[in-house]
Amino acid sequence: VYGEFDFIDKVLKPLATDTAALGLVDDAAVLTPPPGRDLVLTKDAMVASVHFLADDPPDLIARKLLRVNLSDLAAMGAEPIGYLLALARTRDLDDAWLHRFADGLAQDQAELGIGILGGDTVGTPGPLTLSITAIGSVPRGQALLRSGARPGDVVVVSGTLGDAALGLKSIRGEIAASAFLADRYRLPRPRLALGVALRGLATALIDVSDGLVADLRHVLEASGVEAEVEAARLPLSEAARDLEGALAAALSGGDDYELLFTIPAARADELAALSSRLDLPLTCIGTLREGTGLTVLDREGHPLAVDGGGWTHF
């Protein structure tokens, strides 16, 4: 099995396509910031059997790790530059596993035009533990925050909701197997192009990682506004639509990594063209008003309440 230096030489160095990485031979990366732009920095960690399944394909583990970080960049309206990786690896991971892990990174690097900038690899007696720090940039002063939502804005979400949570159930055999849903759990699609397009349009932006209700509440708290969301308008995929628990998954399931944002109601008519250009559903699910808190209405206009087991009528 590769030691630290062989691992860097044989597995990671081929990923160091950016000159800022200095070929991974130095103590740190040296990045010349793109002129006129702010840098956006985020860091997410994942632990085997907590955030992914230990027997998941290694390339998909790598890509999920990278993509959850890129989703945070998308949630600021940023374009990705590169990333640093820390890998605490267990003794049972052989060189083939490590190469397949790197293959996953290489695939996403090529797709997204980014490169590894540095990192660290250590041994651990515990579960495989990974973290990535992703770096991106936005035009100076144009990062999209959670705090800009205003009364009168509409609440919009991209893609479909609940698929990842249902996908995990599908992988665990708790519901019928669905390749579509399992893939949505294993391979997030960071909505980078949408994030960029929302600069100058969205008033607040976040990615749906904890679940729609939790993440929308983050926006409401940061912005000091109240929201009313209609459950019937939540976008559900064809695979999810008829499953028991689809609504609960859409409301509270995490890991969808769609973008949730607010825009002035007067500009809602721009969404159709944007959706068409990006080939990505953009669905208005509610509106904002002065106040605090979140109300979710059912088809009859009655508020739903959350309890320990999911969403129920009052």
Added chain:
Amino acid sequence: VYGEFDFIDKVLKPLATDTAALGLVDDAAVLTPPPGRDLVLTKDAMVASVHFLADDPPDLIARKLLRVNLSDLAAMGAEPIGYLLALARTRDLDDAWLHRFADGLAQDQAELGIGILGGDTVGTPGPLTLSITAIGSVPRGQALLRSGARPGDVVVVSGTLGDAALGLKSIRGEIAASAFLADRYRLPRPRLALGVALRGLATALIDVSDGLVADLRHVLEASGVEAEVEAARLPLSEAARDLEGALAAALSGGDDYELLFTIPAARADELAALSSRLDLPLTCIGTLREGTGLTVLDREGHPLAVDGGGWTHF
């Protein structure tokens, strides 16, 4: 015990003194790069009972983690800006432990004028696993690399060598207890001021984390030069000097986090004033010539060889 959001609110937010952190309420940090400078990025991970002792004081664990990263910045000649933290925590860590961990970070933040910019906290069934990504800056194009050493340069090291490795032995009871040596293991001193002072003077720079021989070899390989080092000139602390194994620790013990650098021989006379200004020993330990490899000479001018058990005469 704090959940993720309480941990961020109560433990980490007070550390978010830099406006770039956005109070840790958003998806990522937004950093306006200092004009005319390059950014320097590094990431190091540590695992309990691999890189530190699980019952080490939590504030010292935090400071060691931060400082090994800052040492990488020092090794590029960079000044620190801030850092992101990922913490995979075990169930046995109570809130008091977390606050003491944060106290350690707060202490170093105040000392160094930096702040936390973001990060992630997750649970783990395995050992406590930590990583930090540190961000610093250098004037554009002035980062000091490992690759600039030239024949005729002299090899210089800061501080004293071997103390950390002997300190670990002292903590483990393998040698007599020494508070000085134990402290040198637990609390690295990143040589940031020296790194800055070496811009425009050093031809190559690295920090001593793997051990003098290993790290000097990194410089020799990156620069394509050969070095001859005199063992008698290695700087040993008073606490280490008379201990058995002091020379081996100085040559091969890691974790000293001193700076190892090369400068043109013609400028070696500048070292005394620099040492005096920084109140830090700077010791010439050898010279570079054309060729490859490293020779370590004993007092009689005979080369030493390394075997499995340490350094021996040929």
